[in-house]
Amino acid sequence: MTTASAQAGWRFRKPSVIPGFGLTLGFSLVYLTLIILIPLSGLAWRSASLGWIDFWAIATDRRTVNALKISFGTALAAALINVVFGTIVAWVLVRYPFPGRRIVDAMVDLPFALPTAVAGIALTSLYAPKGWVGSLLAPLGMKIAYTPAGIVVALVFIGLPFVVRTVQPIIEEIDKEVEEAAATLGATRWQTITRVLFPGLAPAIVTGFALAFARGVGEYGSVIFIAGNLPNVSEIAPLLIVIRLEEFNYPAATAIAAIMLVISFAMLLVINLLQAWSRKRYG
Amino acid sequence: MQVRVENVRKEFDTFPALHDVSLDIRSGELIALLGPSGSGKTTLLRLIAGLEQPTIGKIFFGDDDASERSIRERNVGFVFQHYALFRHMTVADNIGFGLKVRPSATRPPAEEIRRRASTLLDLVQLSGLEKRYPAQLSGGQRQRVALARAMAIEPKVLLLDEPFGALDAQVRRELRRWLREIHDATGHTTVFVTHDQEEALELADRVVVMSQGRIEQVGTADEVYDQPNSPFVYGFIGDSSSLPVKVEDGQVWLTDRPIGLAAPDAPAGPATLFFRPHDVELLDECAGCLAGTVASSRRVAGTKRVELEIGGHRERVEIELPVDHPAAQKSRIAFRPRKWKVFPSAAE
Numbered sequence: 298m299t300t301a302s303a304q305a306g307w308r309f310r311k312p313s314v315i316p317g318f319g320l321t322l323g324f325s326l327v328y329l330t331l332i333i334l335i336p337l338s339g340l341a342w343r344s345a346s347l348g349w350i351d352f353w354a355i356a357t358d359r360r361t362v363n364a365l366k367i368s369f370g371t372a373l374a375a376a377l378i379n380v381v382f383g384t385i386v387a388w389v390l391v392r393y394p395f396p397g398r399r400i401v402d403a404m405v406d407l408p409f410a411l412p413t414a415v416a417g418i419a420l421t422s423l424y425a426p427k428g429w430v431g432s433l434l435a436p437l438g439m440k441i442a443y444t445p446a447g448i449v450v451a452l453v454f455i456g457l458p459f460v461v462r463t464v465q466p467i468i469e470e471i472d473k474e475v476e477e478a479a480a481t482l483g484a485t486r487w488q489t490i491t492r493v494l495f496p497g498l499a500p501a502i503v504t505g506f507a508l509a510f511a512r513g514v515g516e517y518g519s520v521i522f523i524a525g526n527l528p529n530v531s532e533i534a535p536l537l538i539v540i541r542l543e544e545f546n547y548p549a550a551t552a553i554a555a556i557m558l559v560i561s562f563a564m565l566l567v568i569n570l571l572q573a574w575s576r577k578r579y580g
Numbered sequence: 581m582q583v584r585v586e587n588v589r590k591e592f593d594t595f596p597a598l599h600d601v602s603l604d605i606r607s608g609e610l611i612a613l614l615g616p617s618g619s620g621k622t623t624l625l626r627l628i629a630g631l632e633q634p635t636i637g638k639i640f641f642g643d644d645d646a647s648e649r650s651i652r653e654r655n656v657g658f659v660f661q662h663y664a665l666f667r668h669m670t671v672a673d674n675i676g677f678g679l680k681v682r683p684s685a686t687r688p689p690a691e692e693i694r695r696r697a698s699t700l701l702d703l704v705q706l707s708g709l710e711k712r713y714p715a716q717l718s719g720g721q722r723q724r725v726a727l728a729r730a731m732a733i734e735p736k737v738l739l740l741d742e743p744f745g746a747l748d749a750q751v752r753r754e755l756r757r758w759l760r761e762i763h764d765a766t767g768h769t770t771v772f773v774t775h776d777q778e779e780a781l782e783l784a785d786r787v788v789v790m791s792q793g794r795i796e797q798v799g800t801a802d803e804v805y806d807q808p809n810s811p812f813v814y815g816f817i818g819d820s821s822s823l824p825v826k827v828e829d830g831q832v833w834l835t836d837r838p839i840g841l842a843a844p845d846a847p848a849g850p851a852t853l854f855f856r857p858h859d860v861e862l863l864d865e866c867a868g869c870l871a872g873t874v875a876s877s878r879r880v881a882g883t884k885r886v887e888l889e890i891g892g893h894r895e896r897v898e899i900e901l902p903v904d905h906p907a908a909q910k911s912r913i914a915f916r917p918r919k920w921k922v923f924p925s926a927a928e
Contacts, residue, residue: 474664477631478726480651481658482678482733492681496668 340558343551355552360528361537365556368534371445372513375452376460379509380502383460390461391468405461408454413518420451421523443525448533451519456509463505467498500575507568514561581641581736581769582607583628588637590623597623599793600637605737605771610763612780613773615790616816621773622741624790628771629739630654641736657730657768661742663722665714671725672697672710678733700728703762720751727759731766740772744779752776756783777817781805789813811923814854821897823870823890825853825922832922834891840868843922850925855917857885858900866914872897874907888913 344352355361390402408416424431424441431442441447471494479489517535524531534557541550583605590598598620605611613621626632628639630651639646646654665674673680675697679688688696701707704724714722723743730738743759744752760783763770774780780787781801789796789804791812797804808814815822826833827848832841841853863869872888875896879885883900886907890897899915907913 472662472664474660474662475666478658478660478664478729479666479677479681481629481631481654481656482681482729483652483655484677484681485652488681492677493666 337558340551340554343547344555347548347552351548352552355549356556360532361534361553361556363529364532364534364537364553365560367445367448367531368514368557369560371448371452371533372510372516375449375456375513376506376510378449378453379456379460380506383457383505383509384464384498384502386457387461387464387468391465405458407458408456409458413455413516414522416454417451417519417522420454420519421447424450424523442523443527443531445524445531447523447525448520448531451523452509452513452516455516455519456512459508459512460502460505463508464498464501467501471497500572503568503572503575507565511561511565514557583737583769583771584640585624585628586638586640588624588627588634588639590620590627590632591635597793598627598634601793601795603788603795603798605769607769608767610760610770610783610785611772612784612787613771613790614775614777614780614787616775618792619790620793621775621788621790625739625741625771625773628737629656629658631658655733655736657733657735657738659723659726659730659738659740659743661745663714663719663726663746665722665726665729667714669713670710671701671706671712671714671717674714674725675700675729675732677729696732697728700732703731703765704728705758718751719747720755723747723755727762731768735768738768738770740770742773742775744776745774752779759783781817789816791816806919808854808921811852811854814921814923819857819898820854821857821899823853823895823897824850824893824925826850827922827924834870835893838868839870840916841920841922846922847924851922852925853917853920853922855920857898858883859918860899860915861918862901862905863914863916869914869916870897871912871914874909874911874913877907877909879903886913 347355386405390398390405421442422428424434424447426432426435426440426442428442431440434441439446441450475493475497476489479493484492515535517533517539520533521536524533524536526532526536534553538550538553541547541553585601585603585605588598588601589596601620601624603624613624615621623632627634628646630646630649634647637647641654666677669677672694676693679693679696682688698707698710701710704727706721706724706728709717709721714725717725723746727740727743740759744755747755756779759772772784781804784801786798786800787804788798789812797809797813799807804813804817808817811822814820823834825839827843827846829848830842830844830846831838832843832846832851832853833839870890872890875887875889877884877886880900882903884903884905884907885898885900887896887898889895899913901907901913
């Protein structure tokens, strides 16, 4: 049965009662080509002009590898943190009426709107060894600003709304009856959350994770202020690209960009497949 | 398990949903809570389940005061109108859920849970669908799974909230008969809520008719149909016609003349006469009867239903005639109800 529906999904869509299929599909293709495909193929073209040996030399350069590790590692850590706390924030915002809820709800969007450089400077001044938070952590031997931990802090800040805004509508949709059913069947609150509610939220949480992660990998503005940008320690890949550009080393810049692109695309593809699988399963 | 509801009052904020309701449900009984929307029937069911707490009053399961117990401890099987199945679990996992969440001391082994789920699926006639997900089932099948899930925990009481409300007419009828069979086979004390009187009368041992947060009448299908004890029940259960009349000298009067119905026990004064449209006696001449001119006539299944204008105020009542009755527009028909009841107007 599932294979049959999968096959049907691949069949070319016939024009239906809803008109405009040809027009909108044509528009979408042209638009995607202009906005995404042409710039990306330009990128591929430029890095391809390098030749394999040079490309490989750049790709395996210690500084490049470390920058990529830092970029993807911190983005992953930040996205994981955001998934946990973003889901809790979304839950609180939906489920509990409390004074000032509207204001908190609006505040969640601030990282969307704030120029990232402003966020970066603000966070740096907070977490620097002499800042409000940093001065509290310094006696404990914890250094946040100018380390990879600082990058994670900045990415958590940037990524939070992605998780909250994707999970929130799904929590709003949860049927209260399902929780009541679990309770009448003898489930404790914890069992209801882990066995009934969480699996229903999982696809949205995965989406939020993917968005926060993708945003984190590409983030530049807020990170460069707090990271300290020490090569091999706290230098992110986007910054390395900019450095290469400033050196007029365009092939190296495009090569690093192409590697980032491939890794990001592969990860997002996996996440999308995961979601398609869970959607098919749970309807 | 016998269930006793004692003087329960329930307020939502300050709006009273139930006023001082008392009800005894016998062990093994199949009982229907019947009423229009807003009558408090679902609230009463949820109070029994423990999904709501009464503002005043108590609910007993046997001799045990259930008001003290949380919903988890009450061990009731609840079936929701919209199934409330767990979408991400297979049918078998849905049914086994109530057993799987038990503390390990009382939890049956996995193999036993699987077997129990399979037995229950046989009972609800869905054998072989263990591996399906709820999204792959029809509405009627989902409701059967919901019922199997509720029965898996061996509940003391089975509570069903408009269980067939979201299904189409044919499936409803089928499931109704099937629920009766299951009840007879398992013997659970069962309470179900419905706004469909046909369903309540056909299925239940006793029917609880509710209106505006109060219980109007409790009785078997025959009792509530043949001996309605309030104007509301008369109007709500089955078809009825009503006519404003007055009672004087033990006789029922329509404005200025008696209509040949003796009501020796009814208090004098303005009243409302109720009768069933199909339970009337047609008369040729009229000395002390009801008579009116035909205002409209329609064919309903095996009979003809005419609307008559009666008396100086041209009150309209409906009666049923044989299909071949020659009544035409404006023709005059005289009749007398065979079974009827007058309620003093103040009671309404």
